[in-house]
Each structure stands twice: as C-alpha cells, then as structure tokens.
Amino acid sequence: MLGKISSDSMKKAELVFIPSPGIGHLVSTLEIAKLLIDRDDRLSVTVLIMKLPFDTMVGTYTQSLAASSPTGRIRIVNLPQDDSISEPTSHQPIKLCTVFIENQKPRVKEVVTEMTRTGSPRLAGFVIDMFCTCMIDVANEFGLPTYVFFTSSAAFLGMMLHLQTLQDSHNIDVTELKDTDTELVIPSFVNPVPAKVLPSTVLDKDGGATMLLNHAKRFRNTKGIMVNTVTELESNAVQSLSNIKIPKVYPVGPILNLKGETGSSQKTEILTWLDQQPPSSVVFLCFGSMGSFSVDQVKEIAHGLENSGHRFLWSLRQPPPKVKFGLSTDYTNPEEVLPEGFLDRTAGIGKVIGWAPQVAVLAHIAIGGFVSHCGWNSTVESLWFGVPLATWPMYAEQQVNAFQMVKELGLAVEIKLDYRRAGQIIVSAEEVKEGVRRVMEYDSEVRKKVKEMKEKCRKAIMDGGSSHTWLGCLIQDVMDNTPPSN
Incomplete structure (x- = not known):
C-alpha cells in the first residue's frame, strides 16, 4: 500500500520525535513515525517520551510498541520523570503541560548531545x-530544522493561526468573545464560526489563550507542518492554509493505530457480545480517556438510551479523583450511578462497559453509530x-471538531x-434519545456521506493517493534539508 523509497547509496538520517505527554497525542505521533520508516529505508526515529507522574497509560503503550518494532529503526527513550508536578489540580491542562514540557528542555538537550x-x-x-514548540529552541541550538506534527484538524490549525494573527497583528483580545454571540469569519471554515464553540482555552483570560496562540506563532518558525487529515476531507481548510504565509503544510492522514490496544480480556468479552x-444495530457511546459525567448526567444518558429502543454499547467511566486534570477510570459497580433497574431492563439490548477497545469496536459490523x-x-x-457520529464535545478543541x-x-x-x-449544563434524556435516533437512521444523508468519506480516506493512503503523495514530499524535504555531517 505504501511504496518504499530506498537507496543504499544515500546516507541515512535520523529524526528526533517529541510527542506531548498524554496517550492521545502519543499514539498518533508514533503511528506517523512508523509510517515514515516503513516508507523510506534511509530513515530512523528516536522518540523522546515525557511522562506525567499521574498518567499510567503511556508506559504500557510504549512498552508494547518497543516489543512490536522488529526493525530496530524506532528507538524509545524515556526521559527522567519529573515528580515536581504532582498536583494536577493547580493548573489548567495547557498551563500544566506548558510548564512541564518547558522543564524537559535540558533533558532533551542531553539526549540529543549524546x-x-x-x-x-x-x-x-x-x-x-x-x-512542544519550546523544543524549537533546542533544535536551533543543534542547527536542526523542526517539523510540527499537528494532531488535530487542518481547520483547527487554520483557526489557531487566524486567532494568533488577530491577537498579534491587530491587537484583538480574543478572550473578550467569551459569553458573546459573535460569529468569526475564519478562512479555514466555510461558515462563520460561533464564539460559543471556541475551545475554553482560547477564551481563558488567565493566560491559557496566550499560551495556546503562542504555539501557533511558533509554528511559523518551523520547516513544515504535518497534519493528521486528508485533503479530500478538509479541502477548503487545506486550500486556505496554502494561501497564507506559513511553512508548508502536509496533509498526511489518516494516522491511525489499527492494532495494539491493551485490555485483551475485556476486548474479547466486548467483541463476543457484538458478534451476537x-x-x-448498535450505537456505541465513548468519550475518550478524560470523558466522564456527573451522576445526574449519567442517569439522563441512561434514560435517553432506554427510551430510544436502540441496542447500545456504553463505555461508562467515573471522574478521576482530581477532576481538573486526569484520566477517567472504570466504576467498580456502575449500578451505583445508573437508574434503579436499568441494567435489568436493558439486558437484552444493551451492554455497559468500562474501558473500550475503541478501534476494534468501530471496526465491528454490528456498530451503526458513534456518540463521541x-x-x-x-x-x-x-x-x-x-x-456516523453524534457529537457531544467536552473539552479542548472538541467543540470546533463537532x-x-x-x-x-x-x-x-x-x-x-x-x-x-x-458549567452545570445537563443534556436531557430527550436530547440523547433524539441524537441516537438520528445517528442510527439507516438511509440518512449523513450515513451516505460518511460511507463516501470512508472510501476517500482509504484511497488517500494508497499508491498515488493524496496523503501517500504528501508523505513522499515530506520525506524528500527532510532529506534535502538534512544538515551535512561534521
């Protein structure tokens, strides 16, 4: 599917990958690293892992990756753990991560020096x-070019760059848009974007907005920006990015981890149920590694599902002890938060689970819709x-994606x-029921469009496809700009 580039006469080159801490960013970063070395025998990759003290998923994932990398051209280096950040409640996530990543610069410099x-x-x-834009400073010290791997959409990349321009070139304080009905004209979107769907961080007057937009400012100082998207999916956004003065954008997606999920015993039980x-026929509800709800909201979801009459698979997680930042965990006994008798009444059509093997579930023929x-x-x-998706965004840029x-x-x-x-917003049982009903409609226009996009995404990574071509262009740029050996 991916034609290789190989030449024994060419010198080999190594890229240093620096993903953000957190499993969501790490997984797609490692997948693009694997794509690069699979495509070109000249390339090897060293991945520097920064692990937050309270994130237990990263270590498990990197160990499984190391065990499944027989080529030896991906090397995992775990940076010394920084235990100075032990209270995740003291900062918003972007502030916590900004400080944490900045503190890793000396450690990264030591590894690269070696x-x-x-x-x-x-x-x-x-x-x-x-x-991780602060790491551009480290790359500059070594005279090395820097490429960004943007783990969200091209539209959101365009939004960040546009808002950064408004802030730095036109002195517009974007945080003033909070709680307004303003609609923004942003080139990477066809429609005006309501301020109410902007990420909370963009509207944060306590420094979060400045931190986020400073990342966008630093994107402009890099050699190129890889985006986990497909040209055919985001044609307007990709085109808009080619019309502004920024480094070259490479739409190289979809970057997917289609195997290697942990939790095999749970996975087997879940897939066995789906086989039946x-x-x-089944709507799947899953809200990510940090997705959890209040007890009142859990009950509304349960009533909505029951009243919808549809079969369901619901990944129900409980909030972490430190609710401002952290990962959701499984309930020991979900009956404690569900309506009385709910599990008995829905035993024939529904299954409530904790952790979900999301890729394996979405791949299953029984799944007809995804509340995400x-x-x-x-x-x-x-x-x-x-x-097809039914949208229930919760944090970060998810409102924009929705x-x-x-x-x-x-x-x-x-x-x-x-x-x-x-906030204290409760999505009602009726809204849940209606959302499930619409996403499960068999002949809906949304379902038809999603099926068409599925085929376009798959063609994009095949020989001659758009993402396949862009990946080749990126590799050529990397090799052309590799500094000469001393």
Missing part, C-alpha cells in the same frame, strides 16, 4: 507535537470505518456543539 557524538546516522531534524448483534466527544483521533477513526463535522461537512448529527464541562 546522539550527535556518534554522527551516524546524521540527525535530520526534530518532529515536535503541536504543544445484527449488523449496524469528538476528539480528532476518534473522529478520524469513525470516518475510517464509515460510522461544529466542523455537523455544520461544515455534514458527516455527523448534533447532540450538543457547545457543551462546557465547567
């Missing part, structure tokens, strides 16, 4: 996550498998577009 001592293969550059359901938080990885996975999928592209139905986790 790599330069051997001189073989030559260091070709850094590939940094969208939130009719094709396209609209994280970009989940959105791309859903399109890859041709499963707006794009529903209003821009017609690839999802709306449950909510502007859900604010910090």
Whole structure:
C-alpha cells in the first residue's frame, strides 16, 4: 500500500520525535513515525517520551510498541520523570503541560548531545507535537530544522493561526468573545464560526489563550507542518492554509493505530457480545480517556438510551479523583450511578462497559453509530470505518471538531456543539434519545456521506493517493534539508 523509497547509496538520517505527554497525542505521533520508516529505508526515529507522574497509560503503550518494532529503526527513550508536578489540580491542562514540557528542555538537550557524538546516522531534524514548540529552541541550538506534527484538524490549525494573527497583528483580545454571540469569519471554515464553540482555552483570560496562540506563532518558525487529515476531507481548510504565509503544510492522514490496544480480556468479552448483534444495530457511546459525567448526567444518558429502543454499547467511566486534570477510570459497580433497574431492563439490548477497545469496536459490523466527544483521533477513526457520529464535545478543541463535522461537512448529527464541562449544563434524556435516533437512521444523508468519506480516506493512503503523495514530499524535504555531517 505504501511504496518504499530506498537507496543504499544515500546516507541515512535520523529524526528526533517529541510527542506531548498524554496517550492521545502519543499514539498518533508514533503511528506517523512508523509510517515514515516503513516508507523510506534511509530513515530512523528516536522518540523522546515525557511522562506525567499521574498518567499510567503511556508506559504500557510504549512498552508494547518497543516489543512490536522488529526493525530496530524506532528507538524509545524515556526521559527522567519529573515528580515536581504532582498536583494536577493547580493548573489548567495547557498551563500544566506548558510548564512541564518547558522543564524537559535540558533533558532533551542531553539526549540529543549524546546522539550527535556518534554522527551516524546524521540527525535530520526534530518532529515536535503541536504543544512542544519550546523544543524549537533546542533544535536551533543543534542547527536542526523542526517539523510540527499537528494532531488535530487542518481547520483547527487554520483557526489557531487566524486567532494568533488577530491577537498579534491587530491587537484583538480574543478572550473578550467569551459569553458573546459573535460569529468569526475564519478562512479555514466555510461558515462563520460561533464564539460559543471556541475551545475554553482560547477564551481563558488567565493566560491559557496566550499560551495556546503562542504555539501557533511558533509554528511559523518551523520547516513544515504535518497534519493528521486528508485533503479530500478538509479541502477548503487545506486550500486556505496554502494561501497564507506559513511553512508548508502536509496533509498526511489518516494516522491511525489499527492494532495494539491493551485490555485483551475485556476486548474479547466486548467483541463476543457484538458478534451476537445484527449488523449496524448498535450505537456505541465513548468519550475518550478524560470523558466522564456527573451522576445526574449519567442517569439522563441512561434514560435517553432506554427510551430510544436502540441496542447500545456504553463505555461508562467515573471522574478521576482530581477532576481538573486526569484520566477517567472504570466504576467498580456502575449500578451505583445508573437508574434503579436499568441494567435489568436493558439486558437484552444493551451492554455497559468500562474501558473500550475503541478501534476494534468501530471496526465491528454490528456498530451503526458513534456518540463521541469528538476528539480528532476518534473522529478520524469513525470516518475510517464509515460510522456516523453524534457529537457531544467536552473539552479542548472538541467543540470546533463537532461544529466542523455537523455544520461544515455534514458527516455527523448534533447532540450538543457547545457543551462546557465547567458549567452545570445537563443534556436531557430527550436530547440523547433524539441524537441516537438520528445517528442510527439507516438511509440518512449523513450515513451516505460518511460511507463516501470512508472510501476517500482509504484511497488517500494508497499508491498515488493524496496523503501517500504528501508523505513522499515530506520525506524528500527532510532529506534535502538534512544538515551535512561534521
């Protein structure tokens, strides 16, 4: 599917990958690293892992990756753990991560210094996550080019760059848009974007907005920006990015981890249950590694599902002890938060689970719809498998993703577009019921469009496809700009 580039006469080159801490960013970053080395035998990759003290998923995932990398051309380096950040409640996520990543710069410099001592293969550059722009400073010290791997959509990339221009070139304080009915004209979107769907961080007057837009400012100082998207999915956004003065944008998606999920015993039980359901009959509810709800909201979802009459698979997680930042965990006894008798009444048509093997579930023929938080990885996975989305965004840029999928592209139905986790908004049982009903409609226009996009996404990564071609262009740029050996 991916034609290889190989030449024994050419010198080999190594890229240093620096993903953000957190499993969502790490998974797609490692997948693009694997794509690069599979495509070109000249390339090797060293991935520098920054692990937050309270994130237990990253270590498990990197161990499984190391065990499944027989080529030896992906090397995992775990940076020394920084235990100085032990209270995740003291900052918003972007502030916590910004401070944490900045503190890793000396450790990254030490590792790269050691790599330069051997001189073989030559260091070709850094590939940094969208939130690791401070590492451009380290790359510059070594005279190395930096590429960004943007783990969200091209439309959101365009939004960040546009808002950064408004802030820095036109002195517009975007945080003033909070709680207004303003609609923004943003080139990467066809429709005006309501301020109410902007990420909470963009509207944060306590420094979060400045931190986020400073990342966008630094994107402009890199050699190129890889985006986990497909030209055919975001044609307007990709075109708009080619019309502004920024580094070259490479739409190289969809970047997917289609195997290697942990939790095998749970996975087997879940898939066995799905095997017993009719094709396209089950709605899947899953809200990401940080997706959890209040008890009142759990009961509304349960009533909505029961009243919908549809079969369901519901990944129900409980909030972490430190609710401002952290990962959801499984309930020991979900009956404690569900309506009395709910599990008995729905035993024939529904299954409530904890952790979900999301890719394996979406790939299953029984799944007919996906109620999702609209994280970009989940959105791309859903399109890859041709499963229509019902949007319930919760944090980060998920409101933007939901707006794009529903209003821009017609690839999802709306449950909510502007859900604010910090507020006391309760999505009613009736809204849940209606959202499930619409996403499960057999002959809907949304379902037809999603099936068409599934085929376009798959063609994009094949020989001659748009993403396949862009990946080749990126590799050529990396090799052309690899600094000469000393």
